[in-house]
Amino acid sequence: MNASGAQKHTRRRHGPRDPNEAMTDLDSLERDLLAQVSAAPDEGALDAVRVAALGKKGSVSELLKTLGAMTPDERKERGPLINGLRDRVATALTARKTGLAEAALETRLASERIDVTLPGREAPEARGRMHPISQVIDEVTAIFADMGFAVAEGPDIETDELNFTALNFPPGHPAREMHDTFFLAPDANGKRKVLRTHTSPVQIRTMRSQQPPIRVIIPGRTYRHDSDQTHTPMFHQVEGLVIDTAANIASLKWVLEEFCKAFFEVDQVKMRFRPSFFPFTEPSAEVDILCSRKGGEIRFGEGTDWLEILGCGMVHPNVLRNCGLDPDVVQGFAFGVGLDRIAMLKYGMPDLRPFFEADVRWLDHYGFRPLDVPSLVGGLTG
Numbered sequence: 561m562n563a564s565g566a567q568k569h570t571r572r573r574h575g576p577r578d579p580n581e582a583m584t585d586l587d588s589l590e591r592d593l594l595a596q597v598s599a600a601p602d603e604g605a606l607d608a609v610r611v612a613a614l615g616k617k618g619s620v621s622e623l624l625k626t627l628g629a630m631t632p633d634e635r636k637e638r639g640p641l642i643n644g645l646r647d648r649v650a651t652a653l654t655a656r657k658t659g660l661a662e663a664a665l666e667t668r669l670a671s672e673r674i675d676v677t678l679p680g681r682e683a684p685e686a687r688g689r690m691h692p693i694s695q696v697i698d699e700v701t702a703i704f705a706d707m708g709f710a711v712a713e714g715p716d717i718e719t720d721e722l723n724f725t726a727l728n729f730p731p732g733h734p735a736r737e738m739h740d741t742f743f744l745a746p747d748a749n750g751k752r753k754v755l756r757t758h759t760s761p762v763q764i765r766t767m768r769s770q771q772p773p774i775r776v777i778i779p780g781r782t783y784r785h786d787s788d789q790t791h792t793p794m795f796h797q798v799e800g801l802v803i804d805t806a807a808n809i810a811s812l813k814w815v816l817e818e819f820c821k822a823f824f825e826v827d828q829v830k831m832r833f834r835p836s837f838f839p840f841t842e843p844s845a846e847v848d849i850l851c852s853r854k855g856g857e858i859r860f861g862e863g864t865d866w867l868e869i870l871g872c873g874m875v876h877p878n879v880l881r882n883c884g885l886d887p888d889v890v891q892g893f894a895f896g897v898g899l900d901r902i903a904m905l906k907y908g909m910p911d912l913r914p915f916f917e918a919d920v921r922w923l924d925h926y927g928f929r930p931l932d933v934p935s936l937v938g939g940l941t942g
């Protein structure tokens with residue numbers, strides 16, 4: 561064994577004796593560890609560096625274990641060096657961990673960043689629109705509900721008896737011809753049902769199923785073979801019916817006037833009752849309201865134009881009898897309003913046909929917000 565071999569052996573057993581050499585080893589270990597710490601790309605990699613240095617079998621931990629086998633003098637010299645190394649590596653690990661966590665948070669914040677100056681996106685219920693007809697039905701219902709009317713309904717496919725005969729249009733009566741009726745194919749008995757030409761048959765249904773006092777409105781679809789700028793084969797009416805022992809023309813006029821004021825949202829309306837003919841009322845009248853149409857804008861309660869908006873009258877005794885009621889005991893009035901027509905008037909729509917074309921651009925323009933439900937207290941039109 562030569563001298564240098566012996567020396568080597570001794571050094572291996574007891575570690576480096578030369579303080580400078582030992583310092584150099586610790587320095588390079590520290591440099592290496594600190595480099596690994598600062599190069600760790602994420603918290604996982606950093607933890608691997610921590611385990612490799614400070615874990616149970618870590619390089620720094622192994623160094624600390626050697627302190628136990630040293631002489632007091634050696635320990636006095638090496639102890640502070642190794643502990644110092646451990647502390648600096650631990651500090652660097654903590655600092656890097658904090659740095660990585662902050663960087664991760666920054667990245668996340670940047671990726672989740674929202675530009676609060678962007679315009680808000682509309683919710684579906686804010687984007688949808690109510691059709692003007694639905695809106696007008698809701699408005700009319702709110703107004704009449706306030707006067708104590710209930711809503712009644714009937715089918716669109718109606719018997720000839722209810723659409724005509726019970727309403728005092730006897731078979732062959734010329735008034736039937738005025739209705740441009742759509743007939744369905746005859747049934748086994750040769751009877752033809754019709755698409756109801758007006759909402760009046762629901763008067764009969766109501767009087768046959770309810771006892772007076774009756775106070776109902778009947779909004780619904782009606783059909784006639786007709787089509788131009790102000791007529792469509794399917795259109796809408798609202799019927800009114802009041803039956804009790806005292807209902808008279810004065811109360812009819814009051815109800816209609818209150819309705820028009822509330823619906824057109826004006827303090828005053830001027831109405832004109834023109835004598836007319838309907839088989840189911842006697843006397844009968846058609847009602848016009850006064851308006852001005854200056855500059856293409858309609859105003860009610862002023863001007864010189866008369867616009868026809870509804871038909872009405874006292875219920876004919878024959879109609880009462882057809883429903884099992886005694887005209888010497890009860891009486892009443894009825895009226896029928898074209899809903900499409902009053903919608904066009906109120907909202908300034910010149911043509912009826914787009915009502916039924918399902919064009920979303922038209923609906924966007926003329927439609928109503930679904931959550932603005934018409935009411936007399938909250939306002940009919942929001």
Ligand code: DAH
Binds near residue numbers: 894
């Ligand atoms: N049913 C009639 C029509 O469609 C309208 C009408 C007129 C209804 C007078 C009524 C009324 O209730 O009394 O032309």
